[in-house]
Amino acid sequence: MVDCSQVLKEYNLKVTPQRIAIVEEICLKGHINIDDLFHSLKLKFPSISLATIYKNIHAMLDKLFLSEVQIPNAKSVYELTRELHSHLICKKCNKIEDIQLDTACLVSEVTSKSSFKPEELSVVFTGFCKECR
Amino acid sequence: MVDCSQVLKEYNLKVTPQRIAIVEEICLKGHINIDDLFHSLKLKFPSISLATIYKNIHAMLDKLFLSEVQIPNAKSVYELTRELHSHLICKKCNKIEDIQLDTACLVSEVTSKSSFKPEELSVVFTGFCKECR
DNA sequence: CTGACTGCAAACGTTTTGCACGGTA
């Protein structure tokens, strides 16, 4: 398990109980949207404000500590920033899986076919997971 | 040039001047967001309502006649549905280019590495276009 | 002790809805 307060310090974010809980929840769930995060944290901090969630998520995005994942037809989810990976989203149960794919070939294809200089890449599959297929 | 009213008919959408203009504008621009579409159409139909734009975009998405493209840190854009392709988004000038990439290898990698059954795929690169790099 | 964080309430921008009118088929 990640030491959440340590991680916050490394990213120059003041350590507060709310922030620790946010990081813990994201670690636990892997990916979470604002609403689910808010409702989970309400259990531990009944008076927590949605504004606090938004402000902290943005602070963590700004520090590149979190990444946003855009989901077709649903709210964005947030995850800890880590090695480039792709997402598999189930259209039935909405579960999000991570998968490591070889995207180097895509990058070189872009470079050879166009004059575009790629920096970031998002690869999202929608379909059906093992349980729902 | 596409015959816009013919295309609307094929998708079982009643042909109205506003709808023709929406399709024409999307053909012309390739990709457009709601706001830009609204402002373009205002020139031709000064009394057009944003509600009309939203209702029609949704009608066309429902018929799978349009596709939505999610853009990191910006509003979604809409394009005519066509063959699977990827998007290159310039972080400086915000231009969106289409590119045909070989994504079959990604699909087979997903299939072999997981039990997920992929159906749709979104591949979006952000970086710098020829002019801005 | 100081500046940053929290929670509240209000403001904001975007999208959706209901309704009366008008236009398409």
Place this chain on the structure above:
DNA sequence: TACCGTGCAAAACGTTTGCAGTCAG
């Protein structure tokens, strides 16, 4: 003519902001 589409206004959302009080460093 019957139904669907349009435009308007209001409502509903999701997100952001300002502020006063509180807490971390």
